[in-house]
Amino acid sequence: MTKDEERDFRNGLVEMVPVLRAFARSLCGKRDLADDLAQETLAKALQARDKFRPGTNLKAWLFVILRNEFYSNHRRAKTVANYAAAEGLHSESMEPEQHASLDLSDLMRAFNQLPFEQKEALILTAGEFSYDEAAAICGCAVGTIKSRVSRARKRLESLVEGKDGVLPSRSEQPEDPTDAFFKFGRSVTEKAHG
Template sequence: MQLQRRLAHWLVMQGEQSTMTTVTPIQADAAPQMTAAAAHEGPSFHDQLVALLPRLRVQAVSMTRNRADADDLVQAAVSNALAAQHSFTPGTNFGAWMFRILRNRFLSDIRRKRDTCEMDSAPAEALARPAAQEDSLALRELRRRLADLPEDHRTALLLVTVQGMSYEEAAGVMKCAVGTAKCRVFRARRQLEAWLMGEKQAPRRAADKTAEKKTGSIKAQSVSGGTARRNDSLRGADRANEARALHPEM
């Protein structure tokens, strides 16, 4: 909340500075019409940005694994968004546009620091709720398992399930095909389910199992055929030795 209030105040000040002009009588007369037009157009850029701050911070914490770093990341992303405000097309998905800026800034910071960072699990704000002790333990286990997922799978899962994005929007943020985004979310869910059920790996699809069975059958047939040929050769050698023993003149 402290970060949200600080950024909201900063955005208001930015908006006031950007619109601070001398009001002429003509402008004063046109003010009601401009207000009505603005209301018809929907929330302003700054209003949308302020409303999105809590979700941005959730995603930032999941990326940086540190609340202070997450606050810095959100503030940097907001600065980038304000600088690139002209590139946003009104009427399009503001959330997806902003999350893309947040992720790009995060990756840019990683490259700049030449450090290795992993996306972490969704923070407590995204998953926690009043619960019994058993539920609390289950949530901690879920967060721990989320951290074990591959980065691309975890990112896709968080964007779709926590941030509420569509597969198309998540694919745009991750810069991948929609089918790839769907596959990552599907595999992440299967792996989490397997881990929480006590299995080491997610169950494979029937097609994978069938292919493996066919491969195993071919290998078994190959081994069996090789063994049979070796046995035939040994039996042939034994018969030849017996014949030489009975008929030395051979």
């Protein structure tokens, strides 16, 4: 990289911090975990900056790193979560008191019923990635992303309207971060513009 390209790369990283944090939060569901994930992503991006091709999509490149890091962390955390569940260390969550919170809670439980790939496709497209960019991040065809988004929307509608089974109660929902994958997904777009 030339000095100008290096400067542009670093400036691009700084500009992407809020968007990375928002996407990480939509994946993790918890601010502290999301901040750690975003920080790890930035550190890995700096270490791998010689692999980035100037003129290509920095945002998509960073999201691939973040997504891969999330998967790695998830594999490590799954063992810890299984141990915690066996030891009875899961905490009870509080019931929301407002009707709007209950509606959001229903939506979150519906999201948790979706396959991981569908949740991921929704988050990326809600985060204003094009279908092409989302496909590149997920490593699949554009048609696959479109199909995942379409199926996810139809399934969500059926679940929320009660046409397709019953949503589990809040007490049946585990508090594992991967189960809350989409908990903050709707904030991705807001934070990306903020």
